[in-house]
Amino acid sequence: MAKENTFDIVSRVDMQEVRNAVDQSIRELRTRFDFKGSKSDIIFDGEEILLVGDDEFKLKNVIDILETKMVKREINLKALRYGKIEPGAKDTVRQKVSLVQGLDKDRAKVITKLVKDSKLKVQVSIQGDQVRISGKNRDDLQAIIQIIKDHDFDIPLQFVNYRTY
Incomplete structure (x- = not known):
């Protein structure tokens, strides 16, 4: 499993x-x-x-x-x-x-597009004022974090709630 x-x-x-x-x-x-x-x-x-x-x-x-x-x-x-x-x-x-508190829809869509353009095997979902990234490979998730850090957003972003199910 x-x-x-x-x-x-x-x-x-x-x-x-x-x-x-x-x-x-x-x-x-x-x-x-x-x-x-x-x-x-x-x-x-x-x-x-x-x-x-x-x-x-x-x-x-x-x-x-x-x-x-x-x-x-x-x-x-x-x-x-x-x-x-x-x-x-x-x-x-x-x-x-x-x-600034939370991600607005436009920024969430930009993050979603960045993740999808990376062609890594991860799923992206917008949940209210946050974006959830999920995938089987931890290395892919680490690569997504680096891609988002490299892109300059004009708001502070945090990566939280890292879990394995």
Whole structure:
């Protein structure tokens, strides 16, 4: 009886690490000398991050602080989607940052096409916001992982749930 091997391709962000990075960024904003008396702030509601700055230069500094903390917490910056800079209350500017969670249908189709074009003996199925790859040969699955890593997607991808049945 031949065994079946599977793994899933997902795009997830650890929200607890995002919360920690935002908290550290806020703490640094409050203590930095160049932000004394500034209206700059970072607001995280669990899904989106709102960045506020006195002007575009201060906003750029806030983004730099946030990205530095995210990298230290091993959050891939490809997971951040920046909105446009808008004028805010009290002569401030604001920018929304959304977090990419899950694979959308278009990216899942691109991954499926890459796998099918490889001509390896594996099956591909889109399951909601993830893609499942299954096959009998583990080496084929390792080759698929390498093919996907070599292709540049603009979101972070993880390979999880590696199982043998």
